[in-house]
Amino acid sequence: MYAPIVPLLVKTLEKSEQKQIIDLGSGGGGGLLWLNQELQKNVPDLKITLTDYYPNIDAFNHTKLQASNIDFSTKAIDARNVPVELLGIRTQFLSLHHFQENDAIQILQNAVNSGQPIAIFEAQERSIPSILAMVFSPISVLLTTPFIRPFKFGRLLFTYILPLVPLFVLWDGIVSSLRTYSVKEMNQLVDALPNKDTYNWEIGRVKTGPGVILYLIGTKK
Numbered sequence: 001m002y003a004p005i006v007p008l009l010v011k012t013l014e015k016s017e018q019k020q021i022i023d024l025g026s027g028g029g030g031g032l033l034w035l036n037q038e039l040q041k042n043v044p045d046l047k048i049t050l051t052d053y054y055p056n057i058d059a060f061n062h063t064k065l066q067a068s069n070i071d072f073s074t075k076a077i078d079a080r081n082v083p084v085e086l087l088g089i090r091t092q093f094l095s096l097h098h099f100q101e102n103d104a105i106q107i108l109q110n111a112v113n114s115g116q117p118i119a120i121f122e123a124q125e126r127s128i129p130s131i132l133a134m135v136f137s138p139i140s141v142l143l144t145t146p147f148i149r150p151f152k153f154g155r156l157l158f159t160y161i162l163p164l165v166p167l168f169v170l171w172d173g174i175v176s177s178l179r180t181y182s183v184k185e186m187n188q189l190v191d192a193l194p195n196k197d198t199y200n201w202e203i204g205r206v207k208t209g210p211g212v213i214l215y216l217i218g219t220k221k
Contacts, residue, residue, distance in 0.1 A: 024107075
C-alpha cells in the first residue's frame with residue numbers, strides 16, 4: 001500500500017538532510033516494517049522512533065525485535081507538542097483524521113515552531129469509492145485472520161463466532177473515510193499557520209492500485 005509514497009519520503013529525508021524518523025501515533029508500529037525495508041535501500045543508516053499518546057510497549061518491543069534500526073519511546077507523546085529532544089522527520093500514517101481541525105493545526109504548527117520536517121499520509125478519502133472499499137473490508141478480515149501471527153484463539157472467536165472484529169473494522173473504516181481531510185482541507189490547515197512561509201509544502205494524492213493515499217509534507221526552507 002505504501003509503495004507509491006516511498007519516493008516522497010526518500011526525497012523528504014534527502015531534502016531535509018535527515019536520517020531519523022519520529023513516527024507519531026504509531027499504534028503497534030508493525031505497519032512501518034515493510035516501509036522501513038524499502039527506505040533503507042536509499043537510506044541505509046535510517047533510524048525510526050515509534051511514539052504514541054498511549055504507547056503499546058509490548059507491541060513496540062515486538063516491532064523492534066524485527067528491525068534493529070527501530071526504537072521507541074515509553075513516554076506518552078502528544079503529536080501537538082512533541083518534546084524538543086525528538087529530532088527528525090515527524091510522520092503520521094492513517095492518524096490525522098483522528099484530530100479535530102484545531103488539533104491538526106497545532107500538530108503542523110508545533111513542527112514548524114520546532115523547525116522539524118513533517119510528513120502525513122492517509123490511505124483513504126471522503127469519496128464514494130473509498131467508502132465502498134471500507135464496506136467490503138470485513139471480507140478481508142475474514143480471509144486474512146487465520147494467517148495473523150502470533151496466533152490467538154480470541155482472535156478467531158471474535159472474528160468468526162462472535163464477529164465483533166469485522167464489525168469494528170467496518171465501522172472504523174467508514175468513519176475514517178468520512179473524517180479524512182481532503183487535499184483542499186489540508187491546504188486550508190497550512191494556510192492557518194502564521195509562519196507557513198518558512199516552510200515548503202507539498203500536498204496531493206497518489207493512486208495505489210485500487211486505492212489512494214493523500215499526503216501533506218512540510219520541509220523547512
